Amino acid sequence: RTPVLLDCDPGIDDALAIAYLVSEHRAGSIDLAGLVCTAGNVGLDDTVANALAWLDLAGAPPVTVAAGAGGAIAIPHVFTPETHGHRGAGHAELPTTTRALDPRDGAELWVDTARAHPGELVGIVTGPSSTLARALELEPALPRLLRRLVVMGGTFRGHPGNTTPVSEWNVDVDPEAADRVCLAWDAARATDPTVAPARWCGLNLTERAVWTPERSRRLVEVAQGSTLSRHLADALRFYFEFHDSVGEGYLAQVHDPLVAWLALHPEAALTEPVHLRIECAGEHTRGMTVEDRRGHRGRPANAEIVIDLSVPGGAVAVLEEVTVSIAD
Numbered sequence: 001r002t003p004v005l006l007d008c009d010p011g012i013d014d015a016l017a018i019a020y021l022v023s024e025h026r027a028g029s030i031d032l033a034g035l036v037c038t039a040g041n042v043g044l045d046d047t048v049a050n051a052l053a054w055l056d057l058a059g060a061p062p063v064t065v066a067a068g069a070g071g072a073i074a075i076p077h078v079f080t081p082e083t084h085g086h087r088g089a090g091h092a093e094l095p096t097t098t099r100a101l102d103p104r105d106g107a108e109l110w111v112d113t114a115r116a117h118p119g120e121l122v123g124i125v126t127g128p129s130s131t132l133a134r135a136l137e138l139e140p141a142l143p144r145l146l147r148r149l150v151v152m153g154g155t156f157r158g159h160p161g162n163t164t165p166v167s168e169w170n171v172d173v174d175p176e177a178a179d180r181v182c183l184a185w186d187a188a189r190a191t192d193p194t195v196a197p198a199r200w201c202g203l204n205l206t207e208r209a210v211w212t213p214e215r216s217r218r219l220v221e222v223a224q225g226s227t228l229s230r231h232l233a234d235a236l237r238f239y240f241e242f243h244d245s246v247g248e249g250y251l252a253q254v255h256d257p258l259v260a261w262l263a264l265h266p267e268a269a270l271t272e273p274v275h276l277r278i279e280c281a282g283e284h285t286r287g288m289t290v291e292d293r294r295g296h297r298g299r300p301a302n303a304e305i306v307i308d309l310s311v312p313g314g315a316v317a318v319l320e321e322v323t324v325s326i327a328d
């Protein structure tokens, strides 16, 4: 069973990613070896409390959960209560949990889990890269220890940003951290070409993962009204209202479960190798993912950007699979 570590900031779509990975763990297709919480959509206390509560609701067996970075490396942290609700779970009232938090820092959990499964661990990041950047300081060989890294972050091939004209939120909130990830994979790939380039799933792909009220109804129906499905539907209702308020319609883009699914189905991604850096200085471009597609920098590709899905039905078919998995 493939060991998987999720570093997330729940967050409404992160909650779908957690529920999906738990159901795959319970079905025996993966081993959810660790869950790291990073400050992101809401503060660290809330991302931790939410992750533990969603694990409870999903009926997860004991999973090692650790709290990671409480903010960005170089700038004050920016929260998004308007997107995910004040506590990060939209309209869902999450139960209090008795699940214990691992005493280690999230960065240590990254390193320990990778060392425990050399060459096997699939790392998934669905929040800012702040904790992963710290893990890379602790263990610069992390890229070599992982089987692959899959990141929800950035936006590619000129697709517009969702935070500034050119930046995606997870990267924008901590560009220095995201750039350290790029530099770590650059260094690893320059000395060892067998290291897999980090796989970056940006808005050009993830904005296709549109969750509708019909899909929430389907989730609740297939799950026969389970407590998990009703809480997810309550959380998603807030996400619909947010997207509606910014003129995108009464629906939600659920980036994170698509990326979690892709991490388990790497063959379903059409990718392009690039050399990736993050703009950390530009007055108008800070947080921009700058992919070198033509070898201008003369460096080996440190990233693969996902440009399309090779599954019939595309992102909608993926969300149906995620729905059925969660409901099981």
Ligand code: BDR
Residues within 6 Å of the ligand: 011, 012, 013, 014, 041, 083, 126, 127, 152, 162, 168, 169, 170, 255, 256
């Ligand atoms: C990313 O930002 C967060 O709000 C979502 O959870 C997702 O990870 C999309 O830009």
Ligand code: CA
Residues within 6 Å of the ligand: 008, 009, 010, 011, 013, 014, 040, 126, 127, 256
């Ligand atoms: Ca997220």
